[in-house]
Amino acid sequence: xxxxxxxxxxxxxxxxxxxxxxxxxxxxxxxxxxxxxxxxxxxxxxxxxxxxxxxxxxxxxxxxxxxxxxxxxxxxxxxxxxxxxxxxxxxxxxxxxxxxxxxxxxxxxxxxxxxxxxxxxxxxxxxxxxxxxxxxxxxxxxxxxxxxxxxxxxxxxxxxxxxxxxxxxxxxxxxxxxxxxxxxxxxxxxxxxxxxxxxxxxxxxxxxxxxxxxxxxxxxxxxx
Ligand code: SF4
Numbered sequence: 001x002x003x004x005x006x007x008x009x010x011x012x013x014x015x016x017x018x019x020x021x022x023x024x025x026x027x028x029x030x031x032x033x034x035x036x037x038x039x040x041x042x043x044x045x046x047x048x049x050x051x052x053x054x055x056x057x058x059x060x061x062x063x064x065x066x067x068x069x070x071x072x073x074x075x076x077x078x079x080x081x082x083x084x085x086x087x088x089x090x091x092x093x094x095x096x097x098x099x100x101x102x103x104x105x106x107x108x109x110x111x112x113x114x115x116x117x118x119x120x121x122x123x124x125x126x127x128x129x130x131x132x133x134x135x136x137x138x139x140x141x142x143x144x145x146x147x148x149x150x151x152x153x154x155x156x157x158x159x160x161x162x163x164x165x166x167x168x169x170x171x172x173x174x175x176x177x178x179x180x181x182x183x184x185x186x187x188x189x190x191x192x193x194x195x196x197x198x199x200x201x202x203x204x205x206x207x208x209x210x211x212x213x214x215x216x217x218x219x220x221x222x223x224x
Contacts, residue, residue: 003151003167006200007179013199014182019045020129021178023052030105030130031062031097035090037125038117039080045185051080055090062103065094089117107131120158125177134173136161141184142177148188150205 017025019040023033032052039055040048054076059065065073073087080086093115097105105126106112112123124137136142138157142164146152152163164176187194195201 001203004172006203007172007175009199010183011175011179014179014186016182018178018181019049020125024129028130030107030126032056032060033130034093034105034112034115034118034122034126035065037122037129038089038093039077039086041082041086043081047079047081051077051083054079062094062097065090066098092116093118105130107133109135120161124161128174128177132174134170136164136173137177138164139177139181140190141188142180144190145180145184145188148193148204148206149200 020033020037023029023036035055036048036052039051043051055065055073058076059068059073068091070087070091073091074083077083077086077090096115097103101111107127109123109127112118112126113120121137121139124135127133127135128137138161143154143157143160146160146164146167147154151167152160154160154163165173168176184190187198193206195204195206198204
């Protein structure tokens with residue numbers, strides 16, 4: 001079975017949208033997508049959503065965030081964690097967007113990477129979700145799942161991005177992040193993946209390992 005076909009099967013088993021997809025569908029505001037991606041670092045979706053909405057109720061443009069009181073910014077995004085660093089970051093990013101890009105989020109990977117605190121994952125998220133430009137943002141799910149399924153064998157997110165780009169044609173890149181993120185949240189969880197309900201169990205080497213381990217445990221158990 002081809003990788004694209006497995007991706008289709010996985011996609012059909014999933015529900016809902018990822019947070020950034022929801023943002024893009026409601027009102028495609030690249031600035032909100034960029035800021036929300038920065039706020040999402042090391043936190044869960046519900047906390048990111050709450051912090052983003054709180055912030056954008058008061059400050060919804062680069063100009064407003066650039067000129068906002070830092071302590072007020074911190075209080076609005078507190079829910080996202082690491083709020084002191086994140087408040088400083090979003091203020092710096094907003095200032096640069098106003099000064100260098102006339103208040104508009106750049107659509108170029110290198111320009112995005114030049115923004116303070118913006119790394120490859122965030123830059124690629126903005127390209128994919130805000131501008132629909134083919135890219136592969138590699139977060140924890142995108143790195144873990146294809147490795148677990150034996151599609152690639154990589155240690156660093158940078159290599160994962162490269163390998164996935166070799167595996168999939170460019171027109172497929174844009175869908176990879178949202179499928180793997182949802183799959184990682186709903187089925188192929190970081191610990192205790194729900195292999196019993198997974199639609200590609202028979203194609204996954206991980207399940208073979210799990211079954212072998214369980215079989216070993218049973219063989220050792222004096223109760224059986
Ligand atoms: S079988 Fe289990 S480990 Fe493999 S992809 Fe499915 S949920 Fe993940």
